[in-house]
Amino acid sequence: MTSTSPIEQSETHIAPQADHGDPARTWLGRIAEGRAWLFLAGLIICFEVWSRLAFGATFVLNPFNVQSIAIFAVAPLLLATGQTFVIISGGIDLSLGFIMGLAAVVAAHATNMAGAAIPLPLAMLAGILAAVLVAGVPGIINGLLISRLRIPPFIGTLGMFGVARGAAYLLAGGTTVPVQNSWFALLGNGKFHGVPYLVMITAIFVVVMHYILSQTRFGQHNYAIGANVQAARRAGIDIRGHILRLYVLSAMCAGLGGALYAARFTAGAAQAGEPLLLDSVAAVVIGGASLFGGSGTIFGTVAGALVIAVIQYGLVFVNVEPFWQFIAVGLVIIISVLIDQAQRRFSGARQDE
Amino acid sequence: MNSSEQTTPLLEVRHLSKHFGAVQALNDFSMAVRPGEVVALAGDNGAGKTTLIKAISGVFQPTAGEILLRGQPVTFATPQEAREKGIETIYQDLALADNLSIGANIFLGREPMRKAFGFLPVLDRKAMAVAAKQTMGRLDFHVSRLDAPVSNFSGGQRQAVAIGRAVYWDAQILIMDEPTAALGVPEQRKVISLIHQLKAQGRGVIFISHNLQDIFAVSDRIVVLRRGVQAGERKISDTNHDEVVKLMVGG
Numbered sequence: 203m204t205s206t207s208p209i210e211q212s213e214t215h216i217a218p219q220a221d222h223g224d225p226a227r228t229w230l231g232r233i234a235e236g237r238a239w240l241f242l243a244g245l246i247i248c249f250e251v252w253s254r255l256a257f258g259a260t261f262v263l264n265p266f267n268v269q270s271i272a273i274f275a276v277a278p279l280l281l282a283t284g285q286t287f288v289i290i291s292g293g294i295d296l297s298l299g300f301i302m303g304l305a306a307v308v309a310a311h312a313t314n315m316a317g318a319a320i321p322l323p324l325a326m327l328a329g330i331l332a333a334v335l336v337a338g339v340p341g342i343i344n345g346l347l348i349s350r351l352r353i354p355p356f357i358g359t360l361g362m363f364g365v366a367r368g369a370a371y372l373l374a375g376g377t378t379v380p381v382q383n384s385w386f387a388l389l390g391n392g393k394f395h396g397v398p399y400l401v402m403i404t405a406i407f408v409v410v411m412h413y414i415l416s417q418t419r420f421g422q423h424n425y426a427i428g429a430n431v432q433a434a435r436r437a438g439i440d441i442r443g444h445i446l447r448l449y450v451l452s453a454m455c456a457g458l459g460g461a462l463y464a465a466r467f468t469a470g471a472a473q474a475g476e477p478l479l480l481d482s483v484a485a486v487v488i489g490g491a492s493l494f495g496g497s498g499t500i501f502g503t504v505a506g507a508l509v510i511a512v513i514q515y516g517l518v519f520v521n522v523e524p525f526w527q528f529i530a531v532g533l534v535i536i537i538s539v540l541i542d543q544a545q546r547r548f549s550g551a552r553q554d555e
Numbered sequence: 556m557n558s559s560e561q562t563t564p565l566l567e568v569r570h571l572s573k574h575f576g577a578v579q580a581l582n583d584f585s586m587a588v589r590p591g592e593v594v595a596l597a598g599d600n601g602a603g604k605t606t607l608i609k610a611i612s613g614v615f616q617p618t619a620g621e622i623l624l625r626g627q628p629v630t631f632a633t634p635q636e637a638r639e640k641g642i643e644t645i646y647q648d649l650a651l652a653d654n655l656s657i658g659a660n661i662f663l664g665r666e667p668m669r670k671a672f673g674f675l676p677v678l679d680r681k682a683m684a685v686a687a688k689q690t691m692g693r694l695d696f697h698v699s700r701l702d703a704p705v706s707n708f709s710g711g712q713r714q715a716v717a718i719g720r721a722v723y724w725d726a727q728i729l730i731m732d733e734p735t736a737a738l739g740v741p742e743q744r745k746v747i748s749l750i751h752q753l754k755a756q757g758r759g760v761i762f763i764s765h766n767l768q769d770i771f772a773v774s775d776r777i778v779v780l781r782r783g784v785q786a787g788e789r790k791i792s793d794t795n796h797d798e799v800v801k802l803m804v805g806g
Contacts, residue, residue, distance in 0.1 A: 422659065
């Protein structure tokens with residue numbers, strides 16, 4: 203055996219083929235990424251046609267409908283923004299629904315109590331602040347369980363689901379807690395130039411969350427952890443600290459959701475977020491995130507939440523029995539996951555070659 | 556032959572030992588890596604290769620012995636400390652976040668920020684892309700789409716990205732653990748060529764491989780480990796496959 207290198211000759215040119223810039227592939231990838239928005243557009247067109255044919259009335263051009271859909275989407279969207287972060291990191295937060303309920307009850311109590319001592323607008327702010335801060339507590343516990351004690355997110359947050367549920371009912375005395383605060387009621391039901399305050403607050407919040415996810419180190423590390431936690435650790439990212447902050451963030455999203463719920467219904471109820479938890483997961487998945495972590499965007503989740511809201515509201519509008527909503531949303535979830543997998547096979551095949 | 560015999564080694568380990576309870580994983584081991592030198596570590600499974608590189612890269616502290624960087628004794632409490640001193644370990648699979656671009660991977664954990672609209676801190680993706688292009692260019696690796704996630708790249712290209720990250724952060728010593736395993740032959744050649752580039756830039760490389768073909772293609776010296784002790788050290792030009800195999804199995 204000789205010791206001369208068989209490689210020497212080929213050393214002059216080793217640039218690998220840069221074949222990943224294929225425009226058709228890129229183009230299809232873009233469509234797949236924006237599929238939730240395309241789906242939303244298609245859905246709206248369907249309902250528009252249906253509505254005109256069946257009733258001779260417009261669906262989407264009716265401002266009342268648009269407002270109602272937007273209001274419908276607010277609460278699930280608030281939960282889903284936090285859930286987007288968690289799912290991108292490769293986790294899941296099942297406690298969000300009852301954290302929202304707990305926050306709604308806290309918001310109601312705190313607003314009432316503060317209202318006795320300070321002016322109503324300040325009492326309203328105190329109530330919202332209390333709701334968000336109290337929601338952070340189960341978030342901290344979730345984060346510690348998952349990051350320090352290495353409990354799988356599914357189980358840790360499932361436990362917190364029960365704890366938050368019980369705490370919320372205990373705090374509410376097993377009933378709903380009415381809010382006596384005209385400012386709070388105005389926040390929940392008032393409009394500015396036809397745009398409900400709730401929708402404005404949610405829109406601003408969503409933009410802030412989009413910024414955090416797409417433009418900050420926290421967001422970047424979140425994607426890295428979701429894709430390859432070992433690589434993230436080796437790159438010197440503080441995984442434990444990140445996971446802790448992550449679950450606090452998602453719980454606080456639910457806290458804001460609870461406070462806005464209490465404003466909308468001028469009452470806090472422990473079961474406020476119960477039906478919204480799975481909607482939040484569905485919105486994230488329809489929006490293009492993978493439950494395996496590493497992908498997803500806030501704007502995708504916005505589209506996902508709107509898809510669910512349009513289906514729910516649209517089916518009622520065209521007078522279909524409400525139970526079809528569940529079937530329709532369920533089918534959309536399944537189709538979304540199928541599209542996601544097809545896209546993965548298509549664009550990720552290079553790896554397996 | 557190379558003339559760097561007289562220069563101070565970039566990295567030197569002296570009489571390094573590591574015990575796990577009663578198990579002696581590494582026993583009184585010494586070796587040196589000079590600038591622009593590729594030293595291959597060979598040995599059977601369990602011979603102590605992994606223990607040695609973990610001690611050098613700060614994963615754990617040796618029981619006895621010392622590590623010298625350019626003649627200065629050093630100790631590393633964590634892998635981060637070793638990295639800050641310029642020792643970078645490149646793992647086969649675990650190095651990259653597949654969903655991020657080359658630039659984002661190079662800067663992972665140390666992302667540059669800029670101010671949008673003069674006040675809002677945002678990730679400086681452009682700076683990351685520019686640095687990625689330059690760095691990969693230094694490795695003669697040219698990509699057209701810098702925003703593509705690295706999952707779009709082949710195994711050898713991804714290995715190049717991991718090496719690129721080390722080069723960007725100016726690692727002087729690269730420890731490469733089986734960099735050619737799990738790669739096709741053309742891809743293995745690319746990685747071997749990358750190692751030649753690192754050598755030409757005056758960096759030191761510790762190259763761990765089971766593949767004697769690769770070891771002979773790229774290394775200046777080979778150090779053979781057997782049951783935690785140094786079984787032999789040879790210049791590549793003075794040895795052959797048979798002798799190395801004999802050293803490894805103790806024939």
